[in-house]
Amino acid sequence: MTMIGLEIHCQLTNLQSKLFCSCKANYREFEINENICPICMGLPGSLPRLNKEAVKKATIIAMALNCSTPEKIAFFRKNYFYPDLPKNFQITQLNIYGDTSVGGSGSIMIGDKKIRITRIQLEEDPGRLIYEGSSSKNQITLVDYNRAGTPLVEIVTEPDFETPKEVRDFLNILSDILENLGVADPSLEGAMRADANVSIKGGKKVEIKNIGSFHDLEKAVHFEITRQESLSSRDIPIMQETRHWDDRRKITVSSRSKEEELDYRYFLEGDIPWVKIDPQIQQQLKLEMPESISSKKERYVSKYNIPAQVADVLSSDKFYSDLFEKSHTEKTAKEIANIITTDLMGLVDTREKRESSKLTATHLKELAESIQSGQISRNSSKNALYEIVKTGKELSVIISELDLGNVSDASELTDIIKQIISEESQAVEQAKSNPQTINYLVGKVMQKTKGKADPTLTLNLLKKEIGIQ
Ligand SMILES: [Zn+2]
Incomplete structure (x- = not known):
């Protein structure tokens, strides 16, 4: 049996500012490293200030995906060194002291199948690495921090998918839901990215990292299932590992960095206190939520x-x-x-x-x-x-x-009809004995008027001119 689980990162693109500072959330419109400040750059002495709207939007997503929403949420530091991460830690959420992320245990239906959502967490996006140079010898890596600190929601599912198509359908539905909620524009480049973990026959789990398009994700999952089946049929053990999708060659390749083996040394983010989300506010958010897609459809x-x-x-x-x-x-x-x-x-x-x-x-x-x-x-x-x-x-x-108006003037239409009658004497005789065939003449009038004659009026006038009921 094939088991596939997803971790989807969705940018909250409709917010004004970043998650912990007042730089713009819409980093796309800036010149490189123009949308930064001491807070999102993690300079000494700067302190994060939580964007309240981001918490609201993330909570709305959790509610729309039928998740439970805790009354208190907390933020954690996930420590790792990577050039796109200016603070050397990412502020994210974790459920080690009970449910402290914005949402837990939800679900989405794809057709008759229920896909369980493990949790939803609010976190900051890192910056972006830009590679320049044509070969590995002269390649240089540049960093653009404009995106660093922009709000992301991570949606983690249970391994409930069995086919690449289910994955694709789920992502389409999810993206429609997010757009309908007015929290994100999933069609923006990089606004939705996903990791997938794939295992077959209860074997080891292989993670495929950071795929930017749904189409590629479906292909990557498909490739990974085929690769694992092929190994398994030859009794070659499947390694637990992280792989990357090579977009050019359309295959997954083993990743040299063993990210999953890193110890992230999570600990509570001391600069952000626990955030209480009042049940009344939750109730209010529920009331303000846009009508769901399924309810619209029904209406x-x-x-x-x-x-x-x-x-x-x-x-x-x-x-x-x-x-x-x-x-x-x-x-x-x-x-x-x-x-x-x-x-x-x-x-x-x-x-x-x-x-x-x-x-x-x-x-x-x-x-x-x-x-x-x-x-x-x-x-x-x-x-x-x-x-x-x-x-x-x-x-x-x-x-x-463009002269698109209907010919609805009876005398103008009568002139055209008279002309057709004189040209189509055989069809007129036929219509007299078999009124059903009059549609042929209606068609002729339509042709002559380039489809602009009013069909009911045409039929009535034709009947009158030919003398049938
Ligand atoms: Zn900033």
Whole structure:
């Protein structure tokens, strides 16, 4: 039996400041070593000050993942020497005096399967090493401390996964949940990283460290299972070790540094007192939590009669569900859900396209109303949406500029219908004896008007001109 467990590091990217100082949490917008201060650099005499918002956000994550949340939390020093760690210790959490990390024993469902969460802890991210030089001879390592001290949440699971696909599904669900909670933007580079430990047939555990993309993690786990199975089939013992994912060669390689054998000499961080989280505050946080993805989905189906599959796609993505929430009315909900999932998702399928899109909730609302009132056809609405995303112009302007409006003027439509009748005399005779075949003529009118004729009006006028009921 294959057992896989995960440790996932998620940056709390929506916070203003670092975990223990007032440097910016968004280190990405700075020049190298510009976002630093004596506290995050661990200079003598500096003292950490805990970011209250970070504790709140981490607690919200714990609650959303069905974890228990203790009334008192503590911080510990994890000691090791590494150039990206300016203090030579990382301030993190540990559960040696009972549950003192922000969350314990939770779970997430992937389909029918329950994945148990061991604990959730709040900690600081180290800095970043930058390697320069083409060969090992002239390679130099530079350090950028802008990221040092930014808030991370580590989510540790029990070894409940049995396949690489379960791992991937779990990470997708987790990333949707974090985004929906408004605590992080998982699509940012480096915002979610994971370690995986893999063992087969109850054998030794192999840890794969620090993988930055879900796609690579799935591949790394897959590779590791195959490697261990191959060793086992040849009676070669599997070593307990740490391995790294070689992205270029798509294999895991044994890591020379035996990190797990290091003694981290954990001890309580004396510069940060135990933090009491009042049950009342916990209650308040629960009330302020955004509606969960599953509850949204249920509401979309039951209240607006949106098909379950569409509701599923719509609710799990915060960008689209926010747009939906801001634009829909009781009457247009289904139409808007349809526009978003069938047309919009294809138009803004990358982060860059979403950011440059000029579409607003008002646009969507007007587009849905125009389709429902017959002012524009479903078909032409696709072209209008494309123009809106690109230019942000008002819908009415786009309709007149691109001549997308429906032909709903009866006399204009009658002229076109008369023309079709004269061209299609055989089909007209057929329609007289078999009214079902009139759809062929409706199709001809649609063709002539480039899909802009109102279908019901067309059918009625056609019947009248041919003289059938
Ligand atoms: Zn700082």
